[in-house]
Amino acid sequence: MPCFLPIDADSDFSIHNIPFGIFSTTDNIEKRCATRIGETVIDLRELSKGKAFDGVPGFSASLFEQSTLNDFAGQSLETRRAVRSHIQALFTTGSEHSLEKNKDLLAKATHDATKVQLHLPVRVGDYTDFCASEYHTANAGRLMKVPGPPLPPAWNHLPIGYHGRASSVVVSGTPITRPRGLRPPAPGSTEGPSFGPTKSLDMEYEIAAIVGGRGNELGDSLGTGDVLENVFGLTIMNDWSAREIQGFEMIPLGPFNGKNFGTTVSPWIVTLDALRPFKTSLPHRENVPEMASYLHEADNKPTFDIELDMTVIGRTHACDALEPEAPCLLVRTTSTPVSPATNTSQSRFGQMLAHHTVSGCNIQPGDMLGSGTISGPEPKSLACLLEITERGTKPFKTSGGQERVWLQDGDQVDMTAVARRKVDGENANVGFGVCSGVIKPAKV
Amino acid sequence: MPCFLPIDADSDFSIHNIPFGIFSTTDNIEKRCATRIGETVIDLRELSKGKAFDGVPGFSASLFEQSTLNDFAGQSLETRRAVRSHIQALFTTGSEHSLEKNKDLLAKATHDATKVQLHLPVRVGDYTDFCASEYHTANAGRLMKVPGPPLPPAWNHLPIGYHGRASSVVVSGTPITRPRGLRPPAPGSTEGPSFGPTKSLDMEYEIAAIVGGRGNELGDSLGTGDVLENVFGLTIMNDWSAREIQGFEMIPLGPFNGKNFGTTVSPWIVTLDALRPFKTSLPHRENVPEMASYLHEADNKPTFDIELDMTVIGRTHACDALEPEAPCLLVRTTSTPVSPATNTSQSRFGQMLAHHTVSGCNIQPGDMLGSGTISGPEPKSLACLLEITERGTKPFKTSGGQERVWLQDGDQVDMTAVARRKVDGENANVGFGVCSGVIKPAKV
Numbered sequence: 001m002p003c004f005l006p007i008d009a010d011s012d013f014s015i016h017n018i019p020f021g022i023f024s025t026t027d028n029i030e031k032r033c034a035t036r037i038g039e040t041v042i043d044l045r046e047l048s049k050g051k052a053f054d055g056v057p058g059f060s061a062s063l064f065e066q067s068t069l070n071d072f073a074g075q076s077l078e079t080r081r082a083v084r085s086h087i088q089a090l091f092t093t094g095s096e097h098s099l100e101k102n103k104d105l106l107a108k109a110t111h112d113a114t115k116v117q118l119h120l121p122v123r124v125g126d127y128t129d130f131c132a133s134e135y136h137t138a139n140a141g142r143l144m145k146v147p148g149p150p151l152p153p154a155w156n157h158l159p160i161g162y163h164g165r166a167s168s169v170v171v172s173g174t175p176i177t178r179p180r181g182l183r184p185p186a187p188g189s190t191e192g193p194s195f196g197p198t199k200s201l202d203m204e205y206e207i208a209a210i211v212g213g214r215g216n217e218l219g220d221s222l223g224t225g226d227v228l229e230n231v232f233g234l235t236i237m238n239d240w241s242a243r244e245i246q247g248f249e250m251i252p253l254g255p256f257n258g259k260n261f262g263t264t265v266s267p268w269i270v271t272l273d274a275l276r277p278f279k280t281s282l283p284h285r286e287n288v289p290e291m292a293s294y295l296h297e298a299d300n301k302p303t304f305d306i307e308l309d310m311t312v313i314g315r316t317h318a319c320d321a322l323e324p325e326a327p328c329l330l331v332r333t334t335s336t337p338v339s340p341a342t343n344t345s346q347s348r349f350g351q352m353l354a355h356h357t358v359s360g361c362n363i364q365p366g367d368m369l370g371s372g373t374i375s376g377p378e379p380k381s382l383a384c385l386l387e388i389t390e391r392g393t394k395p396f397k398t399s400g401g402q403e404r405v406w407l408q409d410g411d412q413v414d415m416t417a418v419a420r421r422k423v424d425g426e427n428a429n430v431g432f433g434v435c436s437g438v439i440k441p442a443k444v
Numbered sequence: 445m446p447c448f449l450p451i452d453a454d455s456d457f458s459i460h461n462i463p464f465g466i467f468s469t470t471d472n473i474e475k476r477c478a479t480r481i482g483e484t485v486i487d488l489r490e491l492s493k494g495k496a497f498d499g500v501p502g503f504s505a506s507l508f509e510q511s512t513l514n515d516f517a518g519q520s521l522e523t524r525r526a527v528r529s530h531i532q533a534l535f536t537t538g539s540e541h542s543l544e545k546n547k548d549l550l551a552k553a554t555h556d557a558t559k560v561q562l563h564l565p566v567r568v569g570d571y572t573d574f575c576a577s578e579y580h581t582a583n584a585g586r587l588m589k590v591p592g593p594p595l596p597p598a599w600n601h602l603p604i605g606y607h608g609r610a611s612s613v614v615v616s617g618t619p620i621t622r623p624r625g626l627r628p629p630a631p632g633s634t635e636g637p638s639f640g641p642t643k644s645l646d647m648e649y650e651i652a653a654i655v656g657g658r659g660n661e662l663g664d665s666l667g668t669g670d671v672l673e674n675v676f677g678l679t680i681m682n683d684w685s686a687r688e689i690q691g692f693e694m695i696p697l698g699p700f701n702g703k704n705f706g707t708t709v710s711p712w713i714v715t716l717d718a719l720r721p722f723k724t725s726l727p728h729r730e731n732v733p734e735m736a737s738y739l740h741e742a743d744n745k746p747t748f749d750i751e752l753d754m755t756v757i758g759r760t761h762a763c764d765a766l767e768p769e770a771p772c773l774l775v776r777t778t779s780t781p782v783s784p785a786t787n788t789s790q791s792r793f794g795q796m797l798a799h800h801t802v803s804g805c806n807i808q809p810g811d812m813l814g815s816g817t818i819s820g821p822e823p824k825s826l827a828c829l830l831e832i833t834e835r836g837t838k839p840f841k842t843s844g845g846q847e848r849v850w851l852q853d854g855d856q857v858d859m860t861a862v863a864r865r866k867v868d869g870e871n872a873n874v875g876f877g878v879c880s881g882v883i884k885p886a887k888v
Contacts, residue, residue: 125610125611126609126610126611129697131697141696144696146695146696147591147592148591148695152695152696153628153692153695154626154628154637154692154693154695157626157636157637157692158626158693160693160697160700161697161700162606162607162697162698162699162700163606163607163608163609163698163700163704164607165570165607165805166569166570166610167569167570167662167805167806167807167808167811168662168804168805168806170662174662175663177662177663177804179802179803179804180665180802180803180804181802181803182598182601182602182736184597184598192601192733192734193598193601193736195736195737195738218611218612218614218618218621218705218706219619219621219705219884219887220887221624221887242803245803248597248598248601249598249602249604250696250697250698251590251592251596251597251598252585252588252590252596252694252698253573253575253604253605253606253694253698253699254606254607254694254696254697254698254699255606255697255698256604256605256606256607257799257800257802257803257805258803260607260800260803260805261662261663261803261804261805262662262804289636290636292626292637292639293639294624294639355701356701356704358623358624358625358701359623359624359625359686359689359701359702359704359705360612360621360623360624360705360706360887361609361611361612361701361704361705362611362612363611364611367611440663443663443664443665443804
């Protein structure tokens with residue numbers, strides 16, 4: 001596909017990607033639907049107004065007249081596919097629908113990606129977080145001193161998940177204020193808990209699925225095979241966590257204030273169609289009991305091979321006058337089959353959908369399903385500080401030589417994800433952009 | 445206040461109540477904002493169109509042109525109060541603004557309460573459930589075999605809560621489909637879990653606060669004293685639960701499919717102003733550690749005296765041809781200070797608001813905060829079957845003599861709540877109406 005827009009050799013946004021997002025510009029602060037190719041953000045509302053989608057089956061102009069992507073996400077897979085393929089055709093040299101010669105419409109609809117503001121792509125109705133990685137589940141259970149065996153009783157039988165907080169899901173670039181809360185006394189102490197800012201602020205690298213299609217009515221359920229229809233696409237997700245607050249509060253009803261102060265997502269929703277060339281199978285796991293029939297998958301390549309990087313940029317906290325450091329690569333999980341999680345995950349998004357709805361719980365377009373922390377077996381594949389620092393006992397050094405066990409004020413965490421390949425020698429990468437957040441000091 | 449509308453001697457809806465809800469009629473299926481006095485449902489949009497709110501400080505006509513109460517809930521306490529007082533004046537004989545003589549407007553705006561359809565009063569953004577009753581928390585922990593002491597480590601220090609599922613919150617009268625899920629093997633069995641409909645379907649009597657006012661921005665927090673401004677009002681809430689599914693899945697991240705298949709609320713939101721005459725103090729509790737300063741309350745009457753009844757109407761399951769039984773009163777907690785919970789609750793809604801936001805988590809108008817199951821110390825004050833039947837080991841009899849340990853298909857659960865008093869010998873009750881649900885068979 002020879003695209004007439006410029007695309008860097010290593011861009012996340014080849015014409016094989018075509019993700020969906022929401023943007024605004026300084027001269028028009030209205031939030032509008034967009035896609036991105038190379039360094040160009042493309043205004044889909046302008047394209048629609050310019051009749052560029054006329055004739056696309058299922059398309060209606062109102063879909064791109066919204067300030068979120070919920071309506072578009074709620075279309076059938078067929079319509080979403082037709083629109084995405086058509087966008088590729090619009091920007092391909094020589095295609096029947098190519099806009100290459102339509103300079104007026106191009107001028108109205110294209111923006112320099114460095115000059116736009118990106119927003120939360122969907123209004124998140126409900127947000128659910130799973131824990132799909134066996135390594136993370138076992139490590140976190142041990143380090144958070146969850147009673148019982150390393151893996152919870154249900155872990156081998158179903159995708160364990162819990163309901164998260166939807167209101168505090170924010171887009172990449174939104175500052176995260178250090179949360180305050182009750183910190184438990186030291187073990188053996190006769191003191192009570194103390195109130196103040198968390199001293200153990202953490203991040204968790206996850207991939208989130210944004211629900212698409214019609215979802216299901218209350219009382220009905222979806223199957224694992226409904227994943228293509230009912231997942232609009234994937235984003236990176238940072239599940240910020242305050243570990244001592246979480247540890248104190250979570251018995252017996254699960255995490256609450258230790259998690260609900262902010263969850264950051266990357267701004268571009270990458271479709272499962274774009275990731276199709278990177279589908280891969282899961283390694284065989286030994287001694288795993290067979291799952292219930294509603295969790296069986298017909299697809300023998302239910303996951304994707306995506307490279308995930310997480311960096312920390314340390315600054316002297318609360319002192320913005322200092323030069324920021326270079327990014328310190330903390331985690332790299334390269335060429336690992338992700339579920340979106342690791343190769344030991346047994347819970348793919350299809351299974352999460354089926355499990356979430358088998359009770360009759362209704363899911364809706366714009367809902368978000370987090371994978372859980374994508375930790376693998378290697379030290380460089382542990383995807384949160386809880387695991388990397390063994391709950392604050394093994395410091396790491398930032399690129400500037402500062403020691404960290406937990407995040408300090410001013411620290412910046414960046415997560416990126418990209419699936420790489422070439423087509424005819426050209427970049428055909430499908431990447432997610434960056435999921436970034438800076439820690440602001442706690443409120444006094 | 446001599447009201448010119450007819451009000452039954454024992455009506456929940458005296459003119460001292462003025463709750464808010466959403467209704468439609470057979471000849472106009474549009475959802476509209478309403479209040480209720482006696483047996484009359486009053487269309488607030490019609491009143492607004494008829495200029496009845498002209499001059500009320502802060503009022504704007506768009507508030508009652510919505511299909512949910514979120515916009516009205518999001519107004520300041522001052523505006524909400526002015527509107528509610530004005531509604532009382534509109535229906536009072538001889539008041540300056542009385543509509544008694546305005547037969548045209550009355551004809552347009554009033555409906556027989558038995559002939560309207562009531563809808564979910566707000567679009568619930570996020571739903572959080574707490575566990576405010578010490579008795580329920582200790583009983584449920586013991587019966588659900590939560591490891592550790594009867595009360596969780598944090599229980600005396602903070603209001604323990606978890607995030608629930610907002611999409612499946614439904615209005616009274618919506619059928620509840622028996623959920624399916626994984627049921628754990630019997631203790632000691634070498635079998636795995638089995639998949640099928642829950643065999644231990646339960647209800648939980650709770651009171652929910654619907655958030656009003658502006659809420660708080662992400663990173664900010666509210667204090668206990670913000671409760672009047674930031675609670676729009678209260679409803680009854682039935683937190684349906686599938687006990688064996690919940691028990692299997694909830695370690696370590698809390699309840700999920702065991703709770704997310706449906707949560708029923710009563711259709712009328714009763715304001716804290718209406719409940720003001722029923723404010724009461726909490727009994728002194730011994731040996732309770734002092735709470736952190738952010739949970740302190742200046743109000744020495746932080747709770748309300750409300751009578752709560754829960755009945756079960758048993759039918760031979762799945763056999764609608766049989767005559768329904770009479771209601772079987774299972775729970776009556778009379779004249780107990782409720783927080784909305786029992787007199788041993790230490791978590792009032794002001795504390796819940798303060799705790800929920802101390803992390804910086806943002807709450808928004810329409811969010812819902814459940815009290816947790818309102819169980820007291822007496823056998824007749826246990827507010828769920830888990831406790832009433834000692835997890836299915838002690839059956840009770842319905843009024844028709846059927847034995848139950850858990851709910852069967854066709855069973856109907858009704859919850860009512862009323863605060864009773866007389867003013868000048870006249871009914872001045874403030875009640876909630878009914879929160880009702882019937883169990884439908886599981887999907888095959």
